[in-house]
Amino acid sequence: MHFDWPYFWHQLLEPDGAFLQGLWLTILISVGGQVIGLVIGLPMALARRSASVFLMWPARFYIFLMRGTPLLVQIVFIYTGLAAAGILRFHDITAGPFTLSGNVQAGILALGLNEGAYMAEIFRAGIDAVDRGQTEAAKSLGMVPGQILRFVVLPQALRIILLPIGNQFNIMLKNSTLVSVIGVSEMLLVTETINSATFRTFELYSVLALYFLALTSIWGGVMRYVEWRMDRGAVRGDAAVIGMLQGEHI
Amino acid sequence: MHFDWPYFWHQLLEPDGAFLQGLWLTILISVGGQVIGLVIGLPMALARRSASVFLMWPARFYIFLMRGTPLLVQIVFIYTGLAAAGILRFHDITAGPFTLSGNVQAGILALGLNEGAYMAEIFRAGIDAVDRGQTEAAKSLGMVPGQILRFVVLPQALRIILLPIGNQFNIMLKNSTLVSVIGVSEMLLVTETINSATFRTFELYSVLALYFLALTSIWGGVMRYVEWRMDRGAVRGDAAVIGMLQGEHI
Amino acid sequence: MADVLVQAERVEKFFGPNKILDGVSFTVTRGETVVLIGSSGSGKTTLLRCINHLEKIEAGRITVNGFLIGYRDRRGVLIEDRERNIARQRRDVGMVFQRFNLFANLSVLDNIILAPMRVRGESREVATGRAMRLLARVGLAEKARSFPASLSGGQQQRVAIARALAMEPAVMLFDEPTSALDPEMVGEVLAVMRGLAQDGMTMMIVTHEMGFARQVADRIIVMDRGRIVEDGPPERLFNAPAHAKTRALLAARH
Amino acid sequence: MADVLVQAERVEKFFGPNKILDGVSFTVTRGETVVLIGSSGSGKTTLLRCINHLEKIEAGRITVNGFLIGYRDRRGVLIEDRERNIARQRRDVGMVFQRFNLFANLSVLDNIILAPMRVRGESREVATGRAMRLLARVGLAEKARSFPASLSGGQQQRVAIARALAMEPAVMLFDEPTSALDPEMVGEVLAVMRGLAQDGMTMMIVTHEMGFARQVADRIIVMDRGRIVEDGPPERLFNAPAHAKTRALLAARH
Amino acid sequence: ALPPAMAKSKTIRFCSAINLPPMEFMSPQTKPEGVDIDLGDALAKSLGLKAVYINMPFAGLIPALLADHCDAIISQLFIKKSRLQVIDEIPYMVSHEAVLLKPGAPKVPDLEALSGKKVATVTGTTATVLLDKANVALKAAGKPPIDIVAFPENTQALQQLQFGQVAAYGVAYETARYYVHKVPGQFAMGGPPYFKIATGIGLRKNDTALNQALTGALATLMKNGTYAAIFKKWDLGIDMIKPEGG
Numbered sequence A, B: 001m002h003f004d005w006p007y008f009w010h011q012l013l014e015p016d017g018a019f020l021q022g023l024w025l026t027i028l029i030s031v032g033g034q035v036i037g038l039v040i041g042l043p044m045a046l047a048r049r050s051a052s053v054f055l056m057w058p059a060r061f062y063i064f065l066m067r068g069t070p071l072l073v074q075i076v077f078i079y080t081g082l083a084a085a086g087i088l089r090f091h092d093i094t095a096g097p098f099t100l101s102g103n104v105q106a107g108i109l110a111l112g113l114n115e116g117a118y119m120a121e122i123f124r125a126g127i128d129a130v131d132r133g134q135t136e137a138a139k140s141l142g143m144v145p146g147q148i149l150r151f152v153v154l155p156q157a158l159r160i161i162l163l164p165i166g167n168q169f170n171i172m173l174k175n176s177t178l179v180s181v182i183g184v185s186e187m188l189l190v191t192e193t194i195n196s197a198t199f200r201t202f203e204l205y206s207v208l209a210l211y212f213l214a215l216t217s218i219w220g221g222v223m224r225y226v227e228w229r230m231d232r233g234a235v236r237g238d239a240a241v242i243g244m245l246q247g248e249h250i
Numbered sequence C, D: 001m002a003d004v005l006v007q008a009e010r011v012e013k014f015f016g017p018n019k020i021l022d023g024v025s026f027t028v029t030r031g032e033t034v035v036l037i038g039s040s041g042s043g044k045t046t047l048l049r050c051i052n053h054l055e056k057i058e059a060g061r062i063t064v065n066g067f068l069i070g071y072r073d074r075r076g077v078l079i080e081d082r083e084r085n086i087a088r089q090r091r092d093v094g095m096v097f098q099r100f101n102l103f104a105n106l107s108v109l110d111n112i113i114l115a116p117m118r119v120r121g122e123s124r125e126v127a128t129g130r131a132m133r134l135l136a137r138v139g140l141a142e143k144a145r146s147f148p149a150s151l152s153g154g155q156q157q158r159v160a161i162a163r164a165l166a167m168e169p170a171v172m173l174f175d176e177p178t179s180a181l182d183p184e185m186v187g188e189v190l191a192v193m194r195g196l197a198q199d200g201m202t203m204m205i206v207t208h209e210m211g212f213a214r215q216v217a218d219r220i221i222v223m224d225r226g227r228i229v230e231d232g233p234p235e236r237l238f239n240a241p242a243h244a245k246t247r248a249l250l251a252a253r254h
Numbered sequence E: 001a002l003p004p005a006m007a008k009s010k011t012i013r014f015c016s017a018i019n020l021p022p023m024e025f026m027s028p029q030t031k032p033e034g035v036d037i038d039l040g041d042a043l044a045k046s047l048g049l050k051a052v053y054i055n056m057p058f059a060g061l062i063p064a065l066l067a068d069h070c071d072a073i074i075s076q077l078f079i080k081k082s083r084l085q086v087i088d089e090i091p092y093m094v095s096h097e098a099v100l101l102k103p104g105a106p107k108v109p110d111l112e113a114l115s116g117k118k119v120a121t122v123t124g125t126t127a128t129v130l131l132d133k134a135n136v137a138l139k140a141a142g143k144p145p146i147d148i149v150a151f152p153e154n155t156q157a158l159q160q161l162q163f164g165q166v167a168a169y170g171v172a173y174e175t176a177r178y179y180v181h182k183v184p185g186q187f188a189m190g191g192p193p194y195f196k197i198a199t200g201i202g203l204r205k206n207d208t209a210l211n212q213a214l215t216g217a218l219a220t221l222m223k224n225g226t227y228a229a230i231f232k233k234w235d236l237g238i239d240m241i242k243p244e245g246g
């Protein structure tokens, strides 16, 4: 085997601008998808838990659909299938100097819609895990369901689901490579492009793997720090931590 | 929007031979990957729990690597990267009338190696979840570690991890679409091929999604049945169920 | 009848096929302290929970302050009211739970001011002022900034009482408020409740503390298998119990 | 000395910085029944676990049947033995745990025959024959095909005793065999143990059942904070305890 | 007259599988380049537009065009009956097919000579169709079929040949020739180019305004020499076509 060490080090330590743009796009897509997932996940979880069949069944169906089909299929379906049927077309969005091209939008949307189903299940589990006594105490004080959710249940559920959400984001980082199939130049597609000119496949993919290891490890470190803060908070009833997680003061 | 219903029904109910071959390949690859994952997962879990650093650290590194990088990257790396470096090339294997082509081998191997890391963590959690008292009782009877594992700990761990493994297989079914990038004609690639001739994208991907929903739902049903049997077994100490799960009589 | 605060008429409650409350009727007058006793599973908790509609009832009616709880009367047929209306009715009924149920995500002070601010629309200043007075009353003024997890059981239960009082309810319901406490903390909670009784708060208390019951109760209601089997002043029940169940309960717990 | 079965010499055991066993020495002669008592945390469980090397020891030595347990003597230095050898040594020592620890995946019969078949290489017929005799002896012959989860605690513990006996150990260790049992099941397990004592089985028993201890013990060993503070026949300890700890223990538990 | 949306945005969006040198490929800086790119730029320029290129797998091109993700396809898209049923194509060159082999492998006079071999292609390309057709003939002759492995993109397919994981690669002649020269000693032509076919710019049917604009612009480029200059630059004179009627 011939391993081109100089080339490997060069790519690793002084990557092309294109590769760095790919890295940036990987992060953008992952964060975007995660945000959409979070935004969809909460109402979907509430709908899924709702007593109304008009909310519960659609939510259930959505979750079933997203979890029952491959993400890769969803990505192609959303970008090409929906457009082919004339349902949804993605056009570039330009805001000042910044352009979000159609396929990037579709990629983020597909990752987000998929993530939404997993988030819904996580939110649901988190809400269910909050002691029923908390809801009953709030009810007995005359609070209405929306208030109970906002001030009592969600802040506590959030604490419970913070780590599962963190793990999902780790998966999201890796799944973001799938949007390469619709031509989004994230790290994988950039690597493939460079490879098609240089054919240093082994070296290039090693570098790509290392960048992903770095991303997922950094995120893992963030998670461990949050976990550690939460453990301390749980023991000491740490106001700052709980405030941080709660995100909002009453 | 124009939806070609006759074409949709035709594809759904009387799919081409090529599509059925794709379905068959999807199942073959998923099962193959899962089997390799199981075969790798158990020793890896034992190595990860081992007191010997020569076993523990390599296992830990393997799990870190596989869980820290995208599956899509792993697939290309194994099929193309390893071949480019001259480390491993995949040639067709023929056994009688049956041929397993190189890229199918690579796909199964990549899915299996990836799955192995997840399986290792599941096995590890399962083994850790078996009450320590069981091991101590076995030790006090003079059993050696291998016997304790085989006759006492593993049968109980298996019960615990059966559902997590089932869920992993569901993920595996969906992940199998990723091997389309190395030219394995599973359902997704067959669909893309048909699409490139007929351009009925929406209809074709709808059919593909339905086939995957069917696969994952059938598997979900199997899981629920096993869960139900196990619940019954746990309550009644059902010899048949435990025997079934144990797989082997002492 | 002007001073009838809580009234239950032939209330029936089922869980599945099981009749848990079986034609329960009673009244509580303003300022009265009523203690509920009965063996485990007799329906005491369920009865309290029906009074602020944490449980639905299948027949009969419950009124607080003259208002029907949980239902609207549509030409003689009771239909369940909307969440928003039920929430309004609940403001009049304070409830203290066996397991405290303080909001784990909020400080002691925030626990107390949450409902006054959000439900009654009070300003933070007004709500905090009352909360601090109530905390002083239950002897926990210095714990305003603490979180529930850092308090003892007895302290938590006293905060829970203050939280309920902050809504200025017409009646307070207590469901075994001391039975989840270590013995050394029972006294501090009972002392707070004794103070409330002296101040003329209307209260319904489920408890196994017979000494306390005898001391503070204006009336004791005895339940057995979902029915009220005896209802009278403590002196009579302790000295001349009419029902075998009463005798058994007072003998065992005393 | 030919009939010394278990011998501990100046055994020391640490968990982290804490000395849990502090120079423990004793001997158990063949056929003797020795009861260990001591307050919670005094090291009784730890001592039993050291005897079949479920715990390492940091100093001293333990022999069973004359064989050093868990270690090999290399020119005066003890180094830990290989798993395989330790496993062989453990065959001589039967152990009964507080929480039974029956193999949850195996039927009662399979629980009993597993080790004889796999460790001693007996045929299924031979192992089953002995297992059925032992089950009859503990009064559970008809439960051979049941699974542990379907048995009461007392039944599980009797199966656990049969399982240990099936390896025909030289000595049986019991760590509070009845303290996880409902009171009505304690008797059936003690009866089995009493039978064993009468048949001349060598036993070391940690228990809080003082009546039983007095009845079956040839000797009682009293532990306090990792040390043996008294060691003698029950008559003397019950009637004239030399150590304050013994007095306290026997008074409290009796 | 340009379609109004295009006149407004001043850009024309081309869908392209930018992974088929020398027709279209990414520079290491991931800038598109190649014959089609030069031509696309020139066409856009003569229409007063800016060209942007949307990269995607070859099989996704026509679906993407139909989905209005782009205005036109410029990606060495052969003009074939099946395609003309769903899109229009403006011919601008001819292409040929080729079989790429490892050096030293026996030449292949026709596709049927690949009987029993494993051959890589790119999904949705004409090579796949031709190989399928050859398989029909082989079946009729009772010979073992060609084992076709379709990859989503060119590099994947090419590298499998390079590593010997396939025996041949069915690809456009232009691309084959590029690699034979670009990576000396790694690849060899299986024979002379076969299957000459007109190649066009793909357009949505009934997009007449754009069709006319591009047809006009192409004629201009042919007249003023730009067209010839581009093909000369990439050394593909054999692929040039004559202006209509000229």
Ligand SMILES: Nc1ncnc2c1ncn2[C@@H]1O[C@H](COP(=O)(O)OP(=O)(O)OP(=O)(O)O)[C@@H](O)[C@H]1O
Binding pocket: C015, C020, C038, C039, C040, C041, C042, C043, C044, C045, C046, C047
């Ligand atoms: N959510 C429920 N679903 C079904 N049955 C219930 C439920 N809650 C209570 N019950 C049943 O209703 C009966 C009365 O219960 P309740 O809790 O009111 O008794 P209690 O008098 O408060 O007893 P305790 O002194 O044990 O608290 C019991 O038989 C109980 O099992």
Ligand SMILES: Nc1ncnc2c1ncn2[C@@H]1O[C@H](COP(=O)(O)OP(=O)(O)OP(=O)(O)O)[C@@H](O)[C@H]1O
Binding pocket: D015, D016, D020, D038, D039, D040, D041, D042, D043, D044, D045, D046, D047
């Ligand atoms: N695995 C362990 N790690 C650290 N400390 C331990 C461990 N096991 C026991 N200890 C400590 O060793 C001491 C002796 O424990 P041991 O269980 O032997 O006491 P015991 O006499 O059996 O008490 P009990 O009557 O409660 O069973 C205790 O202080 C205990 O906390």
Ligand SMILES: [Mg+2]
Binding pocket: C044, C045, C046, C175, C176
């Ligand atoms: Mg109750």
Ligand SMILES: [Mg+2]
Binding pocket: D044, D045, D046, D176
């Ligand atoms: Mg102990």
